[in-house]
Amino acid sequence: MPIDxxxxxxxxxxxxxxLRGEIPSRKVYEDDHALAFHDIAPQAPIHILVIPKxxxxxxxxxxxxxxxxxxAGFIRAVGHVAREQGLVEPGYRLxxxxxxxxxxxxxHLHVHLFGGRPLGAMLPR
Known part of the structure; x- marks a missing residue:
């Protein structure tokens, strides 16, 4: 259900x-400002969530x-994850x-990072 x-x-x-460690996650990156982990219901071959702490x-x-x-830390974390996952070339979607x-x-603010295959048009025309 969408939230306000x-x-x-x-x-x-x-x-x-x-973030508190009460629910496990498959972490791919963590620093002082952000955490990145695999989505539990991936919509692409690579589907990672990046969240600020x-x-x-x-x-x-x-x-x-x-x-x-x-x-700055959150934005840099997104770029770091994209590079580490090998997504810069051929491309990815945020x-x-x-x-x-x-x-x-x-x-909780979060960014989905999708990649690993051509993703098609973002919205129906």
Whole structure:
């Protein structure tokens, strides 16, 4: 069920539990600002989620409240994972679902990194 990205952060969401180690994940990268792990229901041969470690619901929330170091660290983590997974060439897709219209299901900011095959058009025309 899509969530409202303007709601307060829910520290019981699944990604908060992953960050606390309460739910296992298949980590591919971690640093002070971000965690990247394989999606449990992959939609492409490579489907990795990258999340900031801070309690942020959406891009709006993150861009308004995160420190410059957190923002830079999160963006660098996405690039690092893409490089480490060998996705820079031939290419990959980043997707962030925000709010109800964007069909965001977990109220913690996250980016899906898809690759490993041609992905086709993003939206039907």
């Amino acid at each position: 990205a303007t709601l307060p952060y829910d520290d019981q969401n699944i990604f908060a539990k992953v 801070g309690a942020y619901v959406s891009w709006d929330d993150f861009s308004a409240r995160a420190s410059a170091a957190e923002i 997707l962030a679902n925000i709010g109800g219209h964007g069909h965001q299901e977990v109220p």
